[in-house]
Amino acid sequence: MLGNVITHYDDCVIFDKLENQMKKGARGPLGWVRIFLQTKNGLVYDEGSNLVVAQGREFVAQKIFETYGARPDWTGYKISHFAIGSGGSTIDGGGGITLNGPLICDTQLLTPIALGIGSSYLTEPGGTAEAVKPIIDDGGSLELESESYGGGLCVNYTKMKCTCIIPAGEPEYLGTGESVRVDEAGLYFVSGTTPLMFSHICFAPKWKEKESTLTIVWYILC
Numbered sequence: 001m002l003g004n005v006i007t008h009y010d011d012c013v014i015f016d017k018l019e020n021q022m023k024k025g026a027r028g029p030l031g032w033v034r035i036f037l038q039t040k041n042g043l044v045y046d047e048g049s050n051l052v053v054a055q056g057r058e059f060v061a062q063k064i065f066e067t068y069g070a071r072p073d074w075t076g077y078k079i080s081h082f083a084i085g086s087g088g089s090t091i092d093g094g095g096g097i098t099l100n101g102p103l104i105c106d107t108q109l110l111t112p113i114a115l116g117i118g119s120s121y122l123t124e125p126g127g128t129a130e131a132v133k134p135i136i137d138d139g140g141s142l143e144l145e146s147e148s149y150g151g152g153l154c155v156n157y158t159k160m161k162c163t164c165i166i167p168a169g170e171p172e173y174l175g176t177g178e179s180v181r182v183d184e185a186g187l188y189f190v191s192g193t194t195p196l197m198f199s200h201i202c203f204a205p206k207w208k209e210k211e212s213t214l215t216i217v218w219y220i221l222c
Helices: 012-023 054-065
Strands: 004-006 030-039 042-052 078-085 089-091 097-099 141-149 154-166 179-191 194-209 213-221
Touching (some): 030 194, 042 054, 042 213, 054 179, 054 194, 078 154, 078 194, 078 213, 089 194, 097 194, 179 213, 194 213
Parallel strands (some): 004 141
Antiparallel strands (some): 030 213, 042 194, 089 097, 141 154, 154 213
8 A cells, every 4th residue: 555565574573562551451453652852952762651542452353354343434434534633642730741541532633733734644633734744755664563372383474563753844824833642643544534542641731832843652452
């Protein structure tokens, strides 16, 4: 598919972390996120656990069986978009940060941010127009990475990596030197113009300026 590539296995530490969680009984698919904000003052970095929400798990199950029973039919959807928001955390009077999610039953961002660029951007399930962006835009990518199984008896591509980019110039409504708070993000599975949340992450606030670049890298272990 356009924009989808297969690469050699990398970021082994992150995938090892997810595999260990699964071995300890965590329910898959599992995810991890790295966040890079390149500003005029340098690089801001963060990382954390990414929750594949309940409807994202149902989407995977439907794709495997190509059936949906009495449920909405998501077999024709694919993971292809992402969005950012500003409702993922609360800061108290003393500067303490409390994350507001994610929760297993989430279906939308808490406060989506309109990016306002291009006709290919979709309306987030919460109702914010031009908030859901194609992953492959502006140098983003969808990749599969390899893993060895059975002590090296076989190698299969079972790890997903999504690189999502909000470049300088987005959100469009920002003026020169202005910034927007970003503390949540989501991946979406999409058909046509309908995006549905696959996974959600909340994190400590970052301030994305008009001139800065925000890169979010998702790792999903199936």
